[in-house]
Amino acid sequence: MDSLIAVRGLGFAPPGKDRQILHNVQLTLAPGEIVLVAGPTGSGKSTLINAVAGVIPAHTGGCLEGEVSFAGRSLLPLSVRERARHIGTVLQNVEVQIFTDRVREEVAFGLENLNVSPERIAAQMGELLAEFGLQSQRDWPIARLSAGQKQRLVLACVLAMDQPVLLLDEPFAYLDRAGAQLLLELLVRRAHGGQAILLVEHRLDLVAAVAHRSYCCAEGTLRPGLPQGVEATTAPVRPAAGPVVLESRILAYGGYPPLPDLTVRAGETVLLKGDNGCGKTTLLKLLCGLLRPAGGSLTILGKDALKQSVAERSRTLGFVLQNPNHQLFADSVAGEVAQPGVAPEFAEQLLEQLNLLPEREQHPQSLSQGQKRRLALAAVLARRPRICLLDEITVGQDPRSLSLMLDALEAFTGKGGALILTSHDPQAASRLGARVVAL
Amino acid sequence: MEKSMAQRWQLKDYVFAALMTVGLAVTAKVTQPFASAIPLPGATTIAWAPFAAIFLTLGMARLRRSGAVALMAGVLALILGIISWTISAFLVAALLAAELVGLVSGGFAGKTTRLLANMAFFAATCLSGWFIGVTFLRGTPVGDLAAQWLTQPWVLAPAALVSALAGAVGWWLGEQIVFQLQRAGKLDVAR
């Protein structure tokens, strides 16, 4: 079968650097194919997608070599917008591909850009919304959509131009099982319809089965096959022997069904498990005080926590947020961890443990996403909390980076710290020997 | 890389300016409680200036060309126009003052130009806000008396000066962030 997309000898060096982060990449993509690219964070997967979509080097600078072609024609002289007529791209953060505030307006936006007549827009919109399972949300404000619905909306919008090629950068990252299944079925249907799909994804358990070919991106090159997973050790659930450090009873909030009661002991790891929107993050926010419960009780280290402010609770309780960018304040990696009251030796030790010492003088915002997550964890652990809350820390993490974080967390619980985490990744939780609490 | 004056505006410039406009709007909201505590018309911008000037500085440093302030503050004026055209009016007066500085200096590539543009912008917001307030007061004997008091140079000049200085503080903070963004490799700017 003739390939639609052909990548030949692709190499890329970021601006100001001589070393290529992608080199001599060869890849083809034929109609009806789903090709999966996996690999560690920072290995160049997103760079590859961006090079095909035209984001690199036009928007980033740097030096690109090799050839990227569509149906035998070079794409290199074309901009992202010009390539968008042939290639639909769904970026990692779908929020930046949404420009209006209502579902129907958003679908129309792309068609208006193509100067499609109002009559045709109306007809096409109905078809698209039906295909992507959004018909009943047609008049909804976009803010009301779940992560999975937003993902499908952007996919519908991008594919409104009916391009033969689709590029997806980690579309499953924030989806629960049900949402992921829906998206997966949709992609398989599109591939059966003849669309060529290039998928970059960490959650191999979900997507490996539907991919016709898989590649591992490592050290800037592409090799056939999936990456060798870091040995998935499963720790038995640790017996909870330490004193009780946190106890919640009938905490209630907003429209959520009753949240489960928690009794967490020192040294214990608890995984909050449930589908998107079931209240996992809400429960974490209730525990740390960012949200006030409508009822119930919460005791932390023997004290009535509901009478404490967030700042007061923060002395014993740390929270690693889903997005590390909100949690980084200093102008150097070392400065981020060296907070008032943190011993310099302990700060160094944490940086070493999380493999951040080589970057100690860098600006935190110049780090990769995986490094930022590790730094956010280091900054929280540096304050020596007794209880640590973690919200979806495994998202977008490659096995090596995740393993470093899990090591640090094991050391934390080994010293009597308690962990309460949410994660869509069952492997990470089982490695920590977590007790599962279903929501 | 020097951005030529003749070079056309690109999509990324419009987007950057729009996001800076968002920053201006957010600072207006954040500082609103402080602004409403200042009883003099126009001088309320003194509370807004130190924070808003950060975004103006950033936008000028990144876009560099004449028209940068107009693009940021003009859109804000259009949006706030649906609340009241008086807000649009003083924003337009301010952006004209800042653009005049840019025009004389051949763009906003230099730090000093950015400082002067910020000072001109906030002094103008203060003066035009003052003018609108005074116009609102006039027409009745008591209002005329209050307006007469408010237009005394010893009331007006210090308020405009403080507003300009508040803009200068924001400029200084803005340049600090420009430096940090450069260090993190996130912004290609002129310094």
Next chain:
Amino acid sequence: MSLAKLPQFLGSVNPLLKIALSIALTACAFALKSVWANVLLVGVLLVLTFVSVRVEAKSVVGVGAFLLIFTALTGTLSGDWGYAGLGAARLLVLILPALLLPATTAPGDLVRAFQAVRLPPFLVLSLMLTWRFLPVIQQEAQRIIEANLLRGVDLARRPGLWFSGLFTPLIFRIVSYADDVTVGLETRGYDPESPRSTSQPLRWRPGDTLFALGAAALLIAVGGLEWTA
């Protein structure tokens, strides 16, 4: 038309018409010196506001308290209570359209209105982006404030830390959004220089004529009262 249908009606009125009326009303607030002309305007605007906008009790109390203090202060300082009352009424004429117009006009409608008056495409884009990303950036700011709280820093009590604790990380987020949004727009086929169609073009409807006539009648009545005063 029943009062219950009024919010829906105001929401469907041509935004350009509403903007024009809002400008006229602001001009009235500056020009009118007749108590009765102001009272008529305030009366109509209050009815429209309470019927069309969900006004929270605490907002009513807040604005009421502000007006009372304003009137008391002006009255005490000037010794002219008629002037103080007039000032309060004129302030209301200035404030109420500012509440009504945004509350009854969807951002999408406003963008269509600006497109209809042939505003340059880059300005329409800037408006659209500002609207779209204002809540996103506010949410980012909120998350950063929360992240500070989680480190024991309450920014509300420590404005000295606003720059390093809030504005610096927020600006990094905004700059990162700016880069990504540009790419996002291009992936959606947007080009500021290419012609675009409009899925729901702005049209003059019978309701607009009704609204325009009502607004004209109100302004004539107000003008009459001012003239006779």
